Amino acid sequence: MNCNGILTKSDTECYSCGEPxxxxxxxxxxxxxxxxxxxxxxxxxxxLSLALTGYCFIAPQKPxxxxxxxxSGVLVLAKLIVDWTGKRRAATARG
Numbered sequence: 001m002n003c004n005g006i007l008t009k010s011d012t013e014c015y016s017c018g019e020p021x022x023x024x025x026x027x028x029x030x031x032x033x034x035x036x037x038x039x040x041x042x043x044x045x046x047x048l049s050l051a052l053t054g055y056c057f058i059a060p061q062k063p064x065x066x067x068x069x070x071x072s073g074v075l076v077l078a079k080l081i082v083d084w085t086g087k088r089r090a091a092t093a094r095g
Contacts, residue, residue, distance in 0.1 A: 041082045049075045 005016035025086045052071055056063065 042079065042086075045075055045079045045082065049079075 003014055003017040003019070007014070010014070044050045044082060047073070052068075054074070056068055
């Protein structure tokens with residue numbers, strides 16, 4: 001195949017030029033393993049960060065800056081750790 005067309009997993013021929021795909025091109029699409037646990041924790045951390053931001057904007061009494069920075073720092077650190085462990089697990093799952 002020489003046209004560099006965009007392919008999907010189910011294509012058997014090129015959409016652009018109509019040339020049939022070689023067998024190696026059809027079997028090269030490997031789905032990425034997804035960690036359900038990783039995405040749930042990441043979404044919870046994002047929700048907590050959003051709630052903290054909303055509270056800081058809406059609350060009549062603003063929390064001290066040091067407390068806001070500490071809470072944001074903990075959430076960012078937790079997100080980095082979750083992302084790092086997710087990438088590490090994905091790398092070990094691939095072999």
